[in-house]
Amino acid sequence: MPGRGLLPDPLPGSGPHGGTERPVRRGRIVDPDSCGRLLGRIADAALGPDRSDSVIVLSHPVLAGAEHRAAARALLTGLGTTRVLVLSSARAAAADAGPSETGGPLLVVDLGAELTEVTLLVGGLVSDARQAESGVDDLDGLDPAALPSVLGRTVLDMITSMWRHDRHGAVRGALRKGPVLAGGGALRPDVTDHLAGRLGTRVRLADDPATTVVRGAGQILSAVLRDRPTPPGRSGRPR
Template sequence: MGTAHQALPGPAGTVRGFALDIGSSRTRVWAPGAGVLADVPSGPVRRGRVTDDTPHQHLLRKVAAAAFGDSARDTVVMLCHPVLADLEHREAARRMVRALGPTRVVSVDSARAAAAYAGPPGGGPLLVVDLGAGLTEVTLLVDGSVQDARLAEVGLDDLPEEGGSPLALVHTTADMVMDLWRSDPTGAVRGALRRGVLVTGGGALRLDLTSRLALRLGVRLRLANDPATSSVRGAGLLLSSALRHPGAGRPPARTR
């Protein structure tokens, strides 16, 4: 999809902002009242880590100009990152965003963002499988917080050419789920599996992958709506809460 830039609606002086998700394959920006402002190939990103921020800065300056106008005063950026992104990576991304001049930069991990967009029914523990281009993450959420997570530096970009089998990625993902189960003394993973596993990321669109994963785990998979953009859309929902209630829209603290 191409890039679209729009001025955000609302009278002068209102709190404004956008949600940002820099993935291994695509960089996506979402803004209240405008939807997806940008969905473009990522600049140099390796396994979820930005290796050169110059292309991203160029894109973000354009988006910020459309979103913030002449002033970044009273603005918020909701920055989405992998669940197990290390502190160095998270701080590097925050520095890049702060250069745009927003008043506040708030971080949220991709699993909680995807869960916010999916609206998990009934409450209780939730298992989120994120099948990305360069990373695969399995995360256990309990009461909206990260209880435990696993990461593999493998993703859709590592799959064979079209027509090839995704079994290696299926086995890797299933092994991470089972490792979470074995490490869980509370039974939360068992409860999450019974409810159905939320699958997000571009890999959720690969039926050859998800059908094999469901069979391997012996559970029901719940595919996120528009899974490739569910994290940035969920981050956008959290952002909208922050814009309506400044200071009260921060996502729950991580427990890891």
């Protein structure tokens, strides 16, 4: 929320049978009803009952299919907002990294709990992407010493595949600059050090990697609100 920062679900752990709702798994909405209730609670707390002049920004995994993006957009539209902006998580992470990152090629490596994604951005737009449907949570049973090598191999395989299909040297240029690491897995120094060694280049941690996507999405939202005219008959700041 502009001016209010991060606003979580005001009623955590309110799922069926008193359990925690997990309506999104592997970057997909698997329980639309639960997801709608969760979004409704957040909208009530953040926006109040009148949402006719509100804008919501939605970030999604880069390779989320059209049907998953449409399902998310439908849920958000059902909240009564004026506009829904949809963008990829990699573009949001790049926005959080700063304006200097939107010009040339940029690799965003997102080490999430349930997904691992590598995205090549050129001029701020997605040029190529790879996704593994596994993340840090899937590796909980491993020997902790093995986690960096497993994640490192996954990321290296995806970047190698992108390199083979890159005809313009964008991957090489992005590696020379250094990939930006996002997601909770980027908070582990053993993982980041191992990645730097395997890639043979420096890696750059986003500021607070676990929240960089939501903060970047918030920056994009704030820019949209600044450029948006106030509707007739209303005063004050759009939401």
